[in-house]
Amino acid sequence: MQSTLFHRAAALLTTLMISGVAAADWTERSDLNMRPGVTAVSQDVYHLHMIILGIVTLIGVIVFALIMWSVFAHRKEKNPVPAKFHENVVLEVVWTVIPFFILIGMAIPATRVLINMEDTSDSALTVKVTGSQWRWHYEYLDYEGDNNINVGFFSDLATPPEVWQRPILSGGLFPVGTAQEQVGVEREPLTPENAFNYMIEVDKPLVLPAGQKIRFLITADDVIHSFWVPDFGFKKDAIPGFVNESWTEIPESAIGMTLRGQCAELCGRLHAFMPIEVVVKSQEDFAAWLAEEQEAAAEGPDMTPFASLDDAMEQGKPIYDRACAMCHGAQGQGGIGLSFQGTDYMTNPDRLQDNIDILLQGRGAMPAFRAQLSPKEIAAVITYQRNAFGNETGDLIQPDDVQK
Amino acid sequence: MADHHEHHAPTGWRRWLLSTNHKDIGSLYLWFSFAMFLVGGLLAMVIRAELMYPGMQVVDPDFFNQMTTTHGLIMVFGAVMPAFVGLANWMIPLMIGAPDMALPRMNNWSFWILPAAFSILIGSVLMSAFGPGNPPAPNFGWTFYAPLSTTYGPASTDFFILSVHLMGISSIMGAINVIVTVMNMRAPGMTMMKMPLFVWTWLITAFLLIAVMPVLAGAVTMMLTDRHFGTSFFDAAGGGDPVLFQHIFWFFGHPEVYIMILPAFGVVSAIIPTFARKPLFGYASMVYATASIALLSFVVWAHHMFTVGMPLAGMLFFMYMTMLISVPTGVKVFNWVATMWRGSLTFELPMKWALAFVILFTIGGLSGLMLSITPADFQYHDSYFVVAHFHYVLVSGAIFSMFAAVYYWLPKWSGVMYDKFWGEVHFWSSLISVNLLFFPMHFVGLAGMPRRYSDYALQFADYNWWISIGAFWFGISQLFLLWVLIKACFLKKGEKATDEVWEGAEGLEWTVPSPAPFHTFDTPPVVK
Numbered sequence: 001m002q003s004t005l006f007h008r009a010a011a012l013l014t015t016l017m018i019s020g021v022a023a024a025d026w027t028e029r030s031d032l033n034m035r036p037g038v039t040a041v042s043q044d045v046y047h048l049h050m051i052i053l054g055i056v057t058l059i060g061v062i063v064f065a066l067i068m069w070s071v072f073a074h075r076k077e078k079n080p081v082p083a084k085f086h087e088n089v090v091l092e093v094v095w096t097v098i099p100f101f102i103l104i105g106m107a108i109p110a111t112r113v114l115i116n117m118e119d120t121s122d123s124a125l126t127v128k129v130t131g132s133q134w135r136w137h138y139e140y141l142d143y144e145g146d147n148n149i150n151v152g153f154f155s156d157l158a159t160p161p162e163v164w165q166r167p168i169l170s171g172g173l174f175p176v177g178t179a180q181e182q183v184g185v186e187r188e189p190l191t192p193e194n195a196f197n198y199m200i201e202v203d204k205p206l207v208l209p210a211g212q213k214i215r216f217l218i219t220a221d222d223v224i225h226s227f228w229v230p231d232f233g234f235k236k237d238a239i240p241g242f243v244n245e246s247w248t249e250i251p252e253s254a255i256g257m258t259l260r261g262q263c264a265e266l267c268g269r270l271h272a273f274m275p276i277e278v279v280v281k282s283q284e285d286f287a288a289w290l291a292e293e294q295e296a297a298a299e300g301p302d303m304t305p306f307a308s309l310d311d312a313m314e315q316g317k318p319i320y321d322r323a324c325a326m327c328h329g330a331q332g333q334g335g336i337g338l339s340f341q342g343t344d345y346m347t348n349p350d351r352l353q354d355n356i357d358i359l360l361q362g363r364g365a366m367p368a369f370r371a372q373l374s375p376k377e378i379a380a381v382i383t384y385q386r387n388a389f390g391n392e393t394g395d396l397i398q399p400d401d402v403q404k
Numbered sequence: 405m406a407d408h409h410e411h412h413a414p415t416g417w418r419r420w421l422l423s424t425n426h427k428d429i430g431s432l433y434l435w436f437s438f439a440m441f442l443v444g445g446l447l448a449m450v451i452r453a454e455l456m457y458p459g460m461q462v463v464d465p466d467f468f469n470q471m472t473t474t475h476g477l478i479m480v481f482g483a484v485m486p487a488f489v490g491l492a493n494w495m496i497p498l499m500i501g502a503p504d505m506a507l508p509r510m511n512n513w514s515f516w517i518l519p520a521a522f523s524i525l526i527g528s529v530l531m532s533a534f535g536p537g538n539p540p541a542p543n544f545g546w547t548f549y550a551p552l553s554t555t556y557g558p559a560s561t562d563f564f565i566l567s568v569h570l571m572g573i574s575s576i577m578g579a580i581n582v583i584v585t586v587m588n589m590r591a592p593g594m595t596m597m598k599m600p601l602f603v604w605t606w607l608i609t610a611f612l613l614i615a616v617m618p619v620l621a622g623a624v625t626m627m628l629t630d631r632h633f634g635t636s637f638f639d640a641a642g643g644g645d646p647v648l649f650q651h652i653f654w655f656f657g658h659p660e661v662y663i664m665i666l667p668a669f670g671v672v673s674a675i676i677p678t679f680a681r682k683p684l685f686g687y688a689s690m691v692y693a694t695a696s697i698a699l700l701s702f703v704v705w706a707h708h709m710f711t712v713g714m715p716l717a718g719m720l721f722f723m724y725m726t727m728l729i730s731v732p733t734g735v736k737v738f739n740w741v742a743t744m745w746r747g748s749l750t751f752e753l754p755m756k757w758a759l760a761f762v763i764l765f766t767i768g769g770l771s772g773l774m775l776s777i778t779p780a781d782f783q784y785h786d787s788y789f790v791v792a793h794f795h796y797v798l799v800s801g802a803i804f805s806m807f808a809a810v811y812y813w814l815p816k817w818s819g820v821m822y823d824k825f826w827g828e829v830h831f832w833s834s835l836i837s838v839n840l841l842f843f844p845m846h847f848v849g850l851a852g853m854p855r856r857y858s859d860y861a862l863q864f865a866d867y868n869w870w871i872s873i874g875a876f877w878f879g880i881s882q883l884f885l886l887w888v889l890i891k892a893c894f895l896k897k898g899e900k901a902t903d904e905v906w907e908g909a910e911g912l913e914w915t916v917p918s919p920a921p922f923h924t925f926d927t928p929p930v931v932k
Contacts, residue, residue, distance in 0.1 A: 030851055030863075031847060031848065031851045031863045031864060031866065031867060032847045032850070032851060033847070033850050033851065034783055034850040034851070034852075035851070035852065044779070045779050045780055045782065045783055048777060048779055048780050049774070049777075049780045049783065049850075052773070052774050052777055052780065053774065056770035056771070056773055056774060057770075059770060060766060060767065060770050063737060063738075063741065063766060064763055064766075066741050066745075067741055067744070067759070067762065067763065070741065070744040070745050070746075070747075070749070071744075071749065071751075071759070074680075074744065074745065074746055074747050074748070074749050075748075075749045075750070075751075076681075076748045076749060076750045079746065079747070079748050079749075080748055081748065082680065082681040082682040082746065082747045082748040083682060083745075083746035083747065084682070084683075085685070085746075086682070086683040086684065086685050086686070086687070086743075087685065087686055087687075087688075087689075088685075088742075091742070092686055092689050092735070095734065095735065095738045096731060096734075096735055099730060099731050099734050100731055103727045103728070103730065103731070106727065106777065107723070107724060107727060110723065110777045110778060110779055110780070111720060111723075113779040114716065114719060114720065114723075114778050114779045115716065117779055117782070118716045118719075163459075164458075164459050164460055164859055165459075165460050196862075197861075198458065198861055198862050199458070199859060199860060199861045199862075200861045222551070222555075222556065223549075223551050223552040223555075223556055224549055224551070224552065224646060226711060226785075226786060228786075228854070230783060230852045233779075233782065233783065234711075234779075234782040234783070235711050235782055235783070235785060235786070236711055236713060236782075237711050237712045237713060239640075239646055239647060239712065239713070240551060240640050240641075240646060241640020241641070241644075241645070241646065242640070242646075242647065242713065244712075244713035245713070260861075262852070262854050262857075263854070264711075264785065264786040264787070264854045265549075265711075265786060266469070266544065266545045266549070266552065266856045267552065268466075268469070268543075268552060268556065269464075269465045269466040269469065269543075270465055271465075271469070271856060271857065271858070272465065272854075272856075272857035272858050272859045272860065273465070273859070334537075
């Protein structure tokens with residue numbers, strides 16, 4: 001039997017069902033219908049969806065029944081002489097007017113729900129959500145009148161590439177290699193621990209309080225993304241240069257739950273790889289969490305210099321594998337991005353500053369990493385790039401070289 | 405007179421390259437669109453192979469995006485639109501009693517632009533697929549939203565822009581030809597309200613094409629200047645507006661949807677009366693419904709954009725207008741049912757395809773009505789539910805109607821009846837597989853799987869496996885049609901077709917011999 005993720009997932013599902021572990025979580029993830037979601041708005045939307053689904057199903061059944069009746073009752077064997085009628089004004093007016101009233105019946109509840117969804121006033125918490133290729137950035141702007149919170153972080157896919165990447169023909173129709181060549185690591189076997197939330201898990205989730213109105217300000221750094229948590233009942237596009245507004249209010253009953261969502265607007269190569277994970281906390285726990293985050297943020301970035309080149313290299317490699325290898329190759333051989341193997345850009349000392357600047361600010365398709373990596377991480381990864389892949393420049397970049 | 409022309413007609417490849425004959429050009433269009441249908445289908449097979457199992461199995465995520473993009477572009481601009489233009493070329497002169505299209509040289513030119521346009525587009529895919537290290541083919545979706553297609557577009561975007569320009573020029577010329585022909589070349593007595601509905605739907609489609617193809621040309625030109633000449637139409641950093649792109653695109657894009665379905669309505673309105681042996685019910689209301697749909701198509705574009713953050717009033721307006729479209733569309737479906745009602749029905753292959761069209765298109769129409777409800781659309785938008793919806797209206801809608809048309813008129817084109825056995829195999833195989841392919845997409849979409857995803861969470865795995873099976877099956881099924889066509893058109897094997905072909909057929913095209921001679925209606929027929 002082929003050992004694919006599908007079969008493993010099936011085996012995993014069976015195990016989970018038999019053992020009863022987390023069975024409730026799986027049944028909540030219907031693969032048939034819309035999620036009712038946890039908020040009042042999402043449940044309104046769900047009910048609206050079910051009503052309209054009922055109406056269109058009924059219309060469909062009636063129309064198809066008439067067709068089928070005609071197919072069986074009016075076939076040539078049974079009805080050799082066709083009728084001659086070809087118009088009927090009354091009938092035609094009736095079937096124009098009746099649908100019109102059905103539509104009005106649908107439009108009224110839809111309008112009511114929509115007006116409610118668009119009202120972002122009186123929120124207790126404001127979170128700025130920024131989409132970038134290919135991760136989400138969350139910033140807490142305002143909580144219960146305090147608008148100097150200074151907490152923000154990036155949220156990356158936690159499923160490691162070696163789990164999902166199994167290319168046979170990667171890069172077009174020519175075989176270019178295995179997961180090891182692509183990402184530098186052997187594929188991990190899938191276990192219940194890493195497959196349960198496959199593709200919908202992140203390293204640092206968005207934390208939100210229950211029982212308070214939360215306003216989202218949604219924008220993007222590069223291309224258009226779309227912020228979609230089905231449990232909130234909406235999606236809203238994240239557009240560079242625009243700030244969109246949306247809101248949600250998570251009920252107390254959802255405390256302790258993890259809600260999951262995904263990017264819903266094509267945003268480039270790793271569109272499918274930027275999930276959203278929301279952890280719901282009680283207001284007390286949320287306030288405590290926020291205070292903790294503020295404290296960590298106040299300490300500022302770690303600027304202690306590296307003790308040696310090897311020290312920096314060692315810290316740089318995992319960052320390179322995580323953030324750079326996807327485009328520049330595990331061996332720096334290039335791909336979507338430039339090759340690093342012995343290129344002038346990597347080995348010429350005059351271009352070191354260039355190297356730092358592009359990493360900080362981005363260029364073309366290369367994203368800016370200023371906000372995503374600390375100065376120390378940037379220093380480590382540049383040191384790594386300029387000494388690995390046969391470059392051997394001996395350049396040691398310190399956090400202070402990056403900080404401006 | 406006819407002899408005189410035939411003696412001077414070029415032969416061999418020059419017959420096709422230099423052709424000004426509406427039947428030859430129609431055949432070129434139809435074969436070209438069928439070739440594009442197979443190419444676009446091949447790309448869909450790559451998509452479904454990748455999505456059969458979770459995990460990146462076959463291609464790189466970026467190559468996956470190139471596949472979804474070019475699949476959409478090739479199917480819309482290469483398969484569906486030229487197929488209907490080919491049908492218009494063949495049938496409109498025969499239906500209205502005209503000797504040819506009004507502008508035969510332009511007709512030739514509008515066809516021969518297409519192979520050039522698609523060579524450019526497909527060339528960029530081949531370069532990407534077979535040249536490791538080459539820039540990717542267009543990878544920003546067939547809707548090519550800025551800034552993904554402008555600031556972040558690959559080098560091949562410029563090929564794409566040129567290619568779309570050429571397709572647009574070809575479509576506009578084709579549309580002009582249809583309008584001039586229908587307005588000026590009807591046989592004596594063929595008044596507007598006596599024209600077959602297929603001619604009416606094409607006339608209205610042609611006006612839509614002329615109205616919106618220049619808008620598309622404008623959008624790609626603005627992309628071009630944004631990319632190379634320092635403008636910032638769609639770049640917020642330069643004072644531009646990425647949302648403007650979507651407004652322009654969908655102002656083209658929504659009428660485009662009707663460009664692809666109105667001729668299908670015309671085809672089905674020709675076939676159902678023939679096999680019901682009863683005149684079309686509500687001819688006049690069909691014409692008015694078609695015109696209403698065409699007019700409404702200009703005021704609903706932003707229902708594709710409910711999630712971009714429009715003002716409330718805007719969302720309400722576009723929701724109400726979109727819901728309104730279901731009224732004239734419903735009228736059409738009711739009219740087809742009433743045409744069948746108490747008729748004397750037989751179910752030859754064209755009728756089977758037409759019936760499948762009515763039912764499956766209605767499913768797509770009903771899910772379209774669900775999508776018009778703005779708050780619910782916030783959940784449906786950009787999910788597989790949308791993919792299910794538009795494939796129901798485009799594959800089991802537009803393309804099934806093309807199949808119906810091919811089986812209906814093939815005896816007239818080739819002079820022999822299609823192979824009934826392989827035709828039936830083609831029909832039943834396609835009917836079952838198309839539903840296996842697209843129906844479960846409703847489920848995974850509602851359950852939350854976003855579209856254009858190269859990989860997905862595990863709760864979507866089961867249905868995606870079935871969808872892929874349906875896709876491979878549907879893809880293989882189309883080879884049966886290829887065989888049916890080769891047998892009828894090239895081998896000329898099969899039962900000899902009579903002039904009338906079908907017992908209940910009405911219309912001028914059935915008064916000429918089968919196969920239709922190179923020149924028909926040199927002397928206009930008189931329509932009573």
